[in-house]
Amino acid sequence: MTESTLFTLAFVLYVCALLVYSVALFAAREKWLKVGFILAAAGFLSHTAALIARTVTSGHAPFTNMYESLSFLSWAIVLALIVFGRSSRVPRLGAILMLIVVGLVALASSPLMPKGATPLVPALQSYWLWLHVSVTLLGEAFFCIAFVSSLLYLGADSVEKKERLDALSYRAVAVGFPLFTLGGLVFGMVWAYRAWGRYWSWDPKEVWSLITWFVFALYLHTRIVMGWKGKRSAIIAIVGFLAALFTYFGVNYLLSGLHSYA
């Protein structure tokens, strides 16, 4: 099967997972949750195959333009859902995450995003491309889990649910923050030094990843040292994800700088 067939199949499976997760909000939960999870996992497998096919045909990492990186980010979010979502037993989490994934995949497939695999410009020809982008996007996928569980926390009605969502949000940050630091900042600095001769240039994308880092550092300090939990923590996690989203997406379109690739 070709990349686009596999990608479309993944999209269809994600939509099915979204529908089933939505049903689980109202109907007998456990059974539907299981089906939703299986559909999401099947979509994930198909998506993985699509990414591999893309890598083989293009001969480079599958995240060198906006279409590819959106596709990879949605893949990473499903991975984070598979890692965390099953044990969390929060039906709404699955539903909202799948909604985000379907939205991202649809955006990637839209005519706004050129799909052609273009040859790599010299600056991107480095194995640091793999390390820097994949680890950063994985970190951002876990921030996305923290974001959704924090949103659900703000809307939750029972103490027990709130506790579960609060803990889930923290666990997601505990995975996402080290990944983001390593991939976004450390690997980014190493690569910048190899390619441009400077590990830090105060380029808007660099500054925004630092801002994201500050927000999540604030999250951890207020939580661990000052014992903030619940609502205030949830708000910081939401702000942090929005900063990460702006770093990933907004900087490219609103601010100009060195990161003019994707």
Add this chain to the structure above:
Amino acid sequence: MRSAWKFFASVKLAIVLFIILTLASVLGTLIPQGRSAAEYAARYGSLSGLFMGLRLTGLYQSAWYLAILLLFALNTVVCTISRLAPKWRRAFGPAPETNAKAVSSMRASSRFRLPLPLSAARDRVAERLRSRRYRLDESAQGGSIVLLARKRRLGWFGSDVVHAGLLVILAGGFISGIGGRSSDLSLAEGQTVDVPHAAFQVRLDKFETEYYPQGAVKDWKSTATVLEGGAPVLTRIIEVNHPMTYKGFSFYQTSYGWNWADARLVLEVRKPNDPSFLRTISLKAGERAPVEGADVTHVLVRAFVPDFVIGEGGRIQSRSEEPNNPAAQVEAWKGEERVFSSWIFAKYPDFGQGHGDDPMAGAKPGAKAEAPKLAIILKSYSAAPYSVLEAAKDPGVNLIWIGCLLVSCGFFLAFYWPPREVRVVLEETQGRVELAAGGQAWKNREAFQSEFDSLFESIRRPG
């Protein structure tokens, strides 16, 4: 002094600084950094003076931003040190006073009797704990034995290692800022230049641009040789992402171009009404060359641009350094009389075969000259390519990598190396041993509970 210490030991200060740094950094991405005063004046009008006075236009290098970073560093140092002692005791200190009752009230606990003498019971407990990689500290407290078993003790110091790493990174950044040197070296093939701030030279042996079949640039390759005292000591191919390093300097492929000012052009002079007439002339911009034959005595090239465009006010200029639309302003003379004058285009040979003195005549679309006697074609053009290498010396960079390593290790310790602690009190009564145990983990409590349970099950019923 004490109040200053207290001020910097506060986490609240850290939180305020986080927020200030975040907002300041955001501001720096909204105002373009490091542009000219004229550009700011055009963009912000009367506010531009204020912005420049507050250094919002070079925000990340401004004294006030650096001062906040310095405060932040002090805050980190003091916070970390003031919290170190209790953690150190917890991780490495001696076993505290305890008793059976106290350990039984810990989060995980177990209590049973062992039909063994005290020393044999102690050996069995110690052996089991060691097999699970716990480190033991033993003390005798009023006839009973207290075992303090700890593992993953470095996990206590994850955040401290991260903080140390950040301080090292900040120090590296300051050193880079103060001691860093960087300069661009433009080199034609065969050219040798002195490297600024260094006692050696660099020669460009060869420069190539590789293209993809579709035409996009695939790679630039500069073969460069380091010369010390005139003798070659190192030859490397420099590519983007593959710098050459020598004695603390790194050489990066940063740019490239052609020396168009010294371009060699090949012109063909033809007569439309005499197909047998063809003269090929090779010359440079600014030069004149004789032409044998009637109607014309010599041609000269007034100017050459690699990427012809008509700029503001009808001024002809080059859009870029790329040879996208090479054009030459050419004149033909017959003695003292100019018989031909026009811009001619390598890619559009039929365009611009105009007469007259108006240099724009040929460039205007649709401007047809009447029955030209002469046609001059820009057959080919070539200029020596040059490569721009950035020679950079960054004395802070090794600290940056050490700091990054510390931060990464610290994160691992903080999030994935949670310490565990087990306390066991053994008391001998009537030939049997009363065992009371308690345990605590600081993360992943379920996994610890199951380890604790299986540990004491194996002590109670060995084999």
